[in-house]
Every structure is written in C-alpha cells, then in structure tokens.
Amino acid sequence: MSLFALGLNHETAPISVREKLAFSPEELRAAVAELVATHGVHEAAIVSTCNRTELYASARDEAILLDWLAQSRQLDRATITPYLYRLPERDAARHVFRVAAGLDSMVLGETQILGQLKDAVREAQEAGGLGASLNGLFQKAFAVAKDVRTQTAIGANSVSMAAAAVKLAERLFPDIAELDVLFIGAGEMIELCATHFAAKRPRRMAVANRTVERGQALAQQFGGEAFALAELPDRLPQFDIVITSTASQLPIIGLGAVERAVKARKHRPIFMVDLAVPRDVEPEVGALPDVYLYSVDDLAEVVRQGRAERVQAVEAASVIVEQGADEFMQWLDNRALVPTIRALKDHAERLRRHELERASKLLQKGEDPAAVLESLSLSLSNKFLHAPLAALNQAATSQHGDLIDAVRRLYHLHDEE
Incomplete structure (x- = not known):
C-alpha cells in the first residue's frame, strides 16, 4: 500500500466543476466508510470545502481513488480527470501540509481551512478510515501548521472571504449603514460575514435558516431578526444585500424568485454573494441587469490583494513545510522497518x-x-x-x-x- 492524495481546488477547477464533486457534511462519514471498504484501499479520508475536494488514502494505486470518485459523484471519469491533481507519497504529504498552513487557500494564510481539515479527520476517524499512516500524516500536518503560524507572519494583512464581501458591497453602495442585509444559513462562514457587516452598522440585519432557532441564536448576536427559509421568496425584496452559504445540494434561490424581487424593489439593485459550493443561487441570476451576483471564485481578486507583502512569509513557511515533509517521509520509511x-x-x-x-x-x-x-x-x-x-x-x-x-x-x- 502507498500513500496518495487525489483532488481538485480553486486553482485547478472552476466552481461549476467543484460543486459536482463536493460532499455535504451529512454524507461525508458514509462516503469515507464506502471508500475504505473498496478493494485495494486500506485507509481513507475526504476533505470537502467550498474551494476543494480531496481524497487522502493508503491504497494499492491512485486509479482506484479516481474510479471511486467518479462513480460516487455519478460522473464520467474522463470529464473530471483534466481538473484533478494526483499526488503520491511525499508530494501528498507536502500538499496537505500546505493546505493546513493556509498556503494553498484562495485567502493566503487563512485559518478556517485548518478547522475544516480537523473536522474531516474526525469524520474519517468515526468512519473507520484512519490507520497509522493517515493519522500520522494529519497529526504532522497540524504540527506544521502550528509552526508556520508561530514562526512566520503568513496571516498578516490577510483579507478573508467575509471581509472581501464587505469590500465588494462598498464598491456598489456608498454607505452600508443605509442598507438592509440578509444572511442565509447559520454556519461558520455566515457568522464571519455577519461579524464584518455588523461593523459597518447596517440599518437592518436578518438571518434566514431552515432551523429558525439556530438562526435566532446567530441573529441575536448582532441585534437582528430571524425567519424560516420557507419565507424567503416573500421576504427577499426587503433586502439590499444578500449573503448565502448553506449546505444545500440544490440552489435555494432561483431566477424567478429574484426577478420578482427586483420588480417589487422597482429595480433598485441587489448585491448577492454566494459562498456555497454547490451554489445556493442559480447562475442565471447574475445576468439580470439589477443584480450583482458574486461567487467564491469572483472574490479571488479581492482576497489576493496583499499577497506581495507576504512573499517573505510564504518563503519561510515553505521551508517549514518542506522540512515537515522530509520528517514525515522518514517516519513513514521507519514504519516499514517495524x-x-x-x-x-x-x-x-x-x-x-x-x-x-x-x-x-x-x-x-x-x-x-x-x-x-x-x-x-x-x-x-x-x-x-x-x-x-x-x-x-x-x-x-x-x-x-x-x-x-x-x-x-x-x-x-x-x-x-
């Protein structure tokens, strides 16, 4: 058995491809259990976020992983192969260390991916996917990420996705304090966005969520209101800014609903940011003349500002990553002697x-x-x-x-x- 990583991210595939290969949090554990039960796979873990879907496995060969991924997402193998990277042994270790350290993120130096990686490891553990090799790999990744954070300034001047959403809104609207803002979902990303928008003191903030109680808990932090997602079609015209990030596998905001909202608003513009993968808003909405729709990929230009100032930190972090990869491979080789x-x-x-x-x-x-x-x-x-x-x-x-x-x-x- 050898160690492999197979996946795609925001650098190798557009959102239209990434959303087809994404795993929802609810299906992740069962997917890992299915993968590790596949003949020729000894250990397995799956990382799935808005920017990446990656399989890590101790397996006979990488072809097994590719076949399983295509079959799992009901896609033809040939259609996804051009977007995938396939990394063996040391390259796989180096890659996951860079991911954990925030070096492979759209937002250079961001910390959210480390929490997402830890969640993925926990799900893999619960599904019986982790053995000595992958557990050693991920524990080393967490240690490398800590060293990068403490020994470099990789996070300095970092612009988060949430902060980028505010910056884009300010390009369209001179004063957010005069606007009504709606957040759809109640997860970590929505909470981060709400925190950044709350600093601008908008006129009104609201949270729409499938579970109203969870939405209320978030809304109360910012003095806002909450309502059920089922009310969204009727409430949508009330808001100037809409930020959405749910785990829905299908769009929750369709073209027709937005057309009606624009008409009810007498064509006053709506600014929408869809941070979900798969997307929450039908892509056709972006073609409406009074709607400014941005996906996670559209935020790339904003979040990448400030990279030049962190070049030195990236170089220092890369040295730590390479050293970590060498140490892990030494550990992996030593395990073969046991x-x-x-x-x-x-x-x-x-x-x-x-x-x-x-x-x-x-x-x-x-x-x-x-x-x-x-x-x-x-x-x-x-x-x-x-x-x-x-x-x-x-x-x-x-x-x-x-x-x-x-x-x-x-x-x-x-x-x-």
Whole structure:
C-alpha cells in the first residue's frame, strides 16, 4: 500500500466543476466508510470545502481513488480527470501540509481551512478510515501548521472571504449603514460575514435558516431578526444585500424568485454573494441587469490583494513545510522497518530464554557456575552468529560483495578486525 492524495481546488477547477464533486457534511462519514471498504484501499479520508475536494488514502494505486470518485459523484471519469491533481507519497504529504498552513487557500494564510481539515479527520476517524499512516500524516500536518503560524507572519494583512464581501458591497453602495442585509444559513462562514457587516452598522440585519432557532441564536448576536427559509421568496425584496452559504445540494434561490424581487424593489439593485459550493443561487441570476451576483471564485481578486507583502512569509513557511515533509517521509520509511525489527527482537528473546532455562537447569544440578556461564555465552554467540555465517557461506559468488558490506555495517567491523 502507498500513500496518495487525489483532488481538485480553486486553482485547478472552476466552481461549476467543484460543486459536482463536493460532499455535504451529512454524507461525508458514509462516503469515507464506502471508500475504505473498496478493494485495494486500506485507509481513507475526504476533505470537502467550498474551494476543494480531496481524497487522502493508503491504497494499492491512485486509479482506484479516481474510479471511486467518479462513480460516487455519478460522473464520467474522463470529464473530471483534466481538473484533478494526483499526488503520491511525499508530494501528498507536502500538499496537505500546505493546505493546513493556509498556503494553498484562495485567502493566503487563512485559518478556517485548518478547522475544516480537523473536522474531516474526525469524520474519517468515526468512519473507520484512519490507520497509522493517515493519522500520522494529519497529526504532522497540524504540527506544521502550528509552526508556520508561530514562526512566520503568513496571516498578516490577510483579507478573508467575509471581509472581501464587505469590500465588494462598498464598491456598489456608498454607505452600508443605509442598507438592509440578509444572511442565509447559520454556519461558520455566515457568522464571519455577519461579524464584518455588523461593523459597518447596517440599518437592518436578518438571518434566514431552515432551523429558525439556530438562526435566532446567530441573529441575536448582532441585534437582528430571524425567519424560516420557507419565507424567503416573500421576504427577499426587503433586502439590499444578500449573503448565502448553506449546505444545500440544490440552489435555494432561483431566477424567478429574484426577478420578482427586483420588480417589487422597482429595480433598485441587489448585491448577492454566494459562498456555497454547490451554489445556493442559480447562475442565471447574475445576468439580470439589477443584480450583482458574486461567487467564491469572483472574490479571488479581492482576497489576493496583499499577497506581495507576504512573499517573505510564504518563503519561510515553505521551508517549514518542506522540512515537515522530509520528517514525515522518514517516519513513514521507519514504519516499514517495524515488522522486521520486532521479528528480530522476538528471535533474540527466544534464544535468550532457551539458553537461560538450560543454564538454570545445569546450576540446579550442581554444575560449576563458571562452566555454566562459559557454556551459556558460547552457545548464545554461536546461535546469534549462525544466520549471518550461513548466509555468507551459502550465498552465490555474485552476492558476496553486498552481503559482506551488509555484515560489516551491521556488526561495525573494520579491516583490522
């Protein structure tokens, strides 16, 4: 079995492709269980966010992962292959370390991905997908991320997706304090967006959520109101800014609903940011003349501002990542030696116990202790040397050089000896 990572992200695939390969939080555990039950897969974990879907596995080969992903998402393998990266062993380790450290994110240096990665690991653990190799990989990733955070300024001047949404809104509306803002969903991303918009003191803030109680809990933090998602078609015309991020697998805001809202607003503009993958808003909405719709990919230009100032931090962080990858591969290589080391120790222990029992019986019979010790040491020496001496004597002439070098290294032999 070898270690592999297979996936796609915001750099390799547009949102129209990413949303087809996304896994919802509710289906993630079952998906991991299904993947690890696949013949040829020993361990598995799945990371699925708005910017990436990635499979990490200890498997016979990467083709198994590609076939499973295509079948799981009911897609043709050939249609998704051009967007995927396939990373073996060290490349896989290096990649997940960069992801954990925020070096592979749309928002360079952001911390949200680390929490998402930890959630994915927890789901994989619950699904029975983690073994020694993947657990070691992810624990090392978390350690590398911590080192990057504490030893570099990678997070300095970082513009989050939430902050970018505010910046874009301010380009359209001179004063957010005069506007009504609606947040759809009640997850972490919506909470971050609500925090940033609340700092601008909008006229009104509201939260629409499937579970009204959860929406109320979030709305109360910002002095806003909450209502059920079922009321959205009637309430949509009331809001100038709409920020949505749910886990729905289908759009919750259709073209018709927005057309009616624009008409009811007498064509006053609506600013919409869809942070969900799969998307919450039908893409056709963006073509309406009075609607300004942005997806996560559309925010790229804003969130990437300030990258130049962090080039030095990125270089320092990359050094930490490379060192971490080297250390992990050393650990992975050492794990391959464990069965042989254990077998060698067990063999030596059996020899030791056998000779000790024989010596104890001789002493009980009244044999001379010095003679018993001499016999014990000779017998142990002969038995320990039997295997290497037999290998040297029985080896073909072509093998002599390698065997001699190996024995000399193992026993620290020098020419004078």
